[in-house]
Amino acid sequence: MAPSTVPPGLTPDEHAERLELYGFTVVDDVLDPTTVAEARERIEHLYAHDPGVEAKRSSPLETMHVENLPNKGKLFETFFLNPRVLPLAERLLGEDLIAQDVWSFGIPPGAPAYRLHADDDVRSPGTPLSVVTIYALTDFTAENGATRIVPGSHWIPRYPEPRSYAGEINIEAPAGSCVMLLGSAWHSSGANRTDTVRTSMSCYFSKPWIKQYIDFSRSLSTDVLDRATPEARRVLGVKSRTRHTERWQWDEETGYPEAEHHPELAGLGYGPCCLHGRTAQPAGASGERHG
Numbered sequence: 001m002a003p004s005t006v007p008p009g010l011t012p013d014e015h016a017e018r019l020e021l022y023g024f025t026v027v028d029d030v031l032d033p034t035t036v037a038e039a040r041e042r043i044e045h046l047y048a049h050d051p052g053v054e055a056k057r058s059s060p061l062e063t064m065h066v067e068n069l070p071n072k073g074k075l076f077e078t079f080f081l082n083p084r085v086l087p088l089a090e091r092l093l094g095e096d097l098i099a100q101d102v103w104s105f106g107i108p109p110g111a112p113a114y115r116l117h118a119d120d121d122v123r124s125p126g127t128p129l130s131v132v133t134i135y136a137l138t139d140f141t142a143e144n145g146a147t148r149i150v151p152g153s154h155w156i157p158r159y160p161e162p163r164s165y166a167g168e169i170n171i172e173a174p175a176g177s178c179v180m181l182l183g184s185a186w187h188s189s190g191a192n193r194t195d196t197v198r199t200s201m202s203c204y205f206s207k208p209w210i211k212q213y214i215d216f217s218r219s220l221s222t223d224v225l226d227r228a229t230p231e232a233r234r235v236l237g238v239k240s241r242t243r244h245t246e247r248w249q250w251d252e253e254t255g256y257p258e259a260e261h262h263p264e265l266a267g268l269g270y271g272p273c274c275l276h277g278r279t280a281q282p283a284g285a286s287g288e289r290h291g
């Protein structure tokens with residue numbers, strides 16, 4: 001049976017082997033204590049004040065879910081590019097992977113375990129389609145709602161039933177580490193039997209041809225996209241967005257219409273206006289959301 005803890009200091013090859021065999025691993029020490037403390041404070045503020053959190057909950061025992069995290073603090077614009085986590089995800093999915101969603105789950109005291117599920121809409125044993133990365137901002141323990149998983153379940157060509165399974169474990173991980181799992185593995189958040197919230201921030205990566213949960217190129221604020229590095233734009237799916245012009249009118253690099261063919265788009269946040277700086281934007285352009 002896979003143990004519920006993963007030793008620190010594993011090499012990328014050893015992590016890749018664990019992901020392949022068991023469907024999960026834990027990359028230790030990816031966030032320093034100051035970043036953990038700042039992110040935790042900001043996220044716990046969002047649990048209390050982000051309007052989307054209460055809108056999606058019908059009981060205080062339900063998960064606190066903050067969506068579209070990069071829009072909600074500079075701190076959240078880059079964590080998912082971590083140089084010890086992203087390359088592992090790319091190894092499984094390819095360098096053209098995209099972020100489907102970047103969010104936070106807070107598991108409140110008294111919350112029951114969520115139902116076991118897999119994130120992929122099709123089963124493809126041996127061919128990973130997605131990878132979930134969950135950054136622990138509090139220690140993850142069997143008592144406080146650490147992610148639960150049925151190790152090896154990504155090899156099973158069907159979905160779980162709504163019950164617990166022999167061999168399931170809670171993945172224990174210290175604050176500052178990253179739990180990585182295949183989206184095809186049967187998993188969920190665990191039950192929180194403590195009196196404090198289990199706090200995390202997450203990014204779900206997939207093959208680039210799977211439709212994003214959130215179209216970041218349209219939903220991120222112009223400021224966030226202006227600050228995004230080419231790597232961040234690639235991961236956020238800006239370059240892989242579906243063309244909405246003919247190919248000759250499309251800038252493959254930016255993932256936007258070539259502005260020269262579409263003067264009517266100037267100032268609406270498309271193309272060079274948002275991706276190469278604001279100087280190309282006409283005076284008075286609002287710089288609001290894209291699209």
Ligand SMILES: O=C(O)CCC(=O)C(=O)O
Pocket residue numbers: 105119132134145146147148187188189190200
């Ligand atoms: O946050 C967790 O522990 C589980 C996350 C989860 O169930 C998911 O990403 O689908």
